[in-house]
Amino acid sequence: MATQQNPVQYSKAIQYQLASIVTPVPVYASFNRNFATQPKFITWMLRNVHQPVYTGANQANKGIDRPTFQISVFTQVIEDGFTISNQILQSLHGYAGLFGGATDGFQISKADVHWLYNSYDNEQKLAQVFMDCTLDIPT
Amino acid sequence: MALPNKILPGFSASMYAQPSASPTPLTLSQLSTVGSVSAIAVSGNLMNIEAIPAFGQDDAVASFAVAGARQSDKIPTQSAPTSMTITAAWNPSDTVTLLLRADAYSGTVDRTFVIAATDGSNIVYYAFNGRVSQFQIDAQPGAEAKCTFTIHPRGNLYGWSNNA
Numbered sequence: 001m002a003t004q005q006n007p008v009q010y011s012k013a014i015q016y017q018l019a020s021i022v023t024p025v026p027v028y029a030s031f032n033r034n035f036a037t038q039p040k041f042i043t044w045m046l047r048n049v050h051q052p053v054y055t056g057a058n059q060a061n062k063g064i065d066r067p068t069f070q071i072s073v074f075t076q077v078i079e080d081g082f083t084i085s086n087q088i089l090q091s092l093h094g095y096a097g098l099f100g101g102a103t104d105g106f107q108i109s110k111a112d113v114h115w116l117y118n119s120y121d122n123e124q125k126l127a128q129v130f131m132d133c134t135l136d137i138p139t
Numbered sequence: 140m141a142l143p144n145k146i147l148p149g150f151s152a153s154m155y156a157q158p159s160a161s162p163t164p165l166t167l168s169q170l171s172t173v174g175s176v177s178a179i180a181v182s183g184n185l186m187n188i189e190a191i192p193a194f195g196q197d198d199a200v201a202s203f204a205v206a207g208a209r210q211s212d213k214i215p216t217q218s219a220p221t222s223m224t225i226t227a228a229w230n231p232s233d234t235v236t237l238l239l240r241a242d243a244y245s246g247t248v249d250r251t252f253v254i255a256a257t258d259g260s261n262i263v264y265y266a267f268n269g270r271v272s273q274f275q276i277d278a279q280p281g282a283e284a285k286c287t288f289t290i291h292p293r294g295n296l297y298g299w300s301n302n303a
Binding site for chain 1 (some may be wrong): 143145146148150151258259260290
C-alpha cells in the first residue's frame with residue numbers, strides 16, 4: 001500500500017535542492033519580482049504530480065509518483081545561464097538518494113533532467129535556459 | 140534486518156558480478172547471508188547493463204490427467220531459477236563485460252551474481268550462481284552497439300537477503 005504524497009513536501013524539497021546546487025544564485029517558485037535588479041536567478045514550476053491508482057476499493061492502493069518541475073534559468077549574460085544549467089545537469093541528472101535536505105527531503109530513485117532549450121527575452125533583457133526535471137519517488 | 144517498504148521503480152535495481160577470472164562462487168547459505176552478498180554488490184563490480192530482465196523462479200508443474208475424470212491437476216514441483224538474457228551497452232574495454240565474455244568463452248565458470256534494489260536506505264538482495272553463454276555483439280548502425288548475453292543459473296543456488 002502506498003498513500004497519497006503531499007505536493008507541499010515536493011515544493012519544499014525542490015526549493016531546497018535547487019538552492020543548494022546553484023548557491024548563491026537566488027531561487028524562486030514561479031516568479032521573481034526583482035528580475036530587473038538581479039543579474040542571475042532561477043525559477044521553478046511543478047507539474048504532473050500523479051500516482052497511478054491500482055484496483056480495489058482502498059484509496060491508498062497507489063503506485064510511485066513521477067512529478068516534473070520546470071527549471072527556468074534567467075541571466076543577463078548568456079554564458080552565465082549555460083554555466084548554471086551545467087551545474088544543475090551535473091548535480092541532478094541521474095541523481096538517486098536524499099532529495100531536499102534533512103528536514104523536508106525524501107528519497108528519490110532518480111532525477112532525470114531534460115535540457116530543453118535556451119532563449120532570450122528582449123523586453124526583460126534576460127537570457128533564458130529551460131530544463132525539465134522528472135523525479136521518481138518510491139512510495 | 141529491514142526490507143525496503145516502498146513501491147520501487149524498476150531502475151532502482153542494479154546488478155553486480157563477482158570479480159576475478161576464476162571466482163569461488165558463494166555457497167547456498169552464503170547466498171542468503173547479507174555480509175557475503177553485499178561484499179559483491181559494490182560499485183567496482185557493477186554490470187553496465189541497460190535493464191535487468193525478469194528474475195526469480197520459472198514455472199514448474201507436473202500435469203496429471205486421469206481418464207474419465209473431469210478435471211486434470213497441476214501439481215507444483217520445485218522450479219528452477221530463471222535464465223536471464225541481458226543487454227548491455229557495449230564498451231569493449233569495460234572490465235566486467237570482458238569478464239563475462241571470458242566466462243562465455245570458457246563455458247564452465249560458475250560465478251555469483253547479485254541484484255540489489257533500494258529505496259534509498261534499505262536494500263534487498265537477490266543472489267544466484269550462474270554461467271554465461273550466448274555472448275553476442277549487436278552492432279546495427281541505427282543505435283549504439285549492444286552486447287547481449289544469457290546467464291543460466293545453477294539449480295537451487297540462489298538466495299534472498301536484506302541490509303540492516
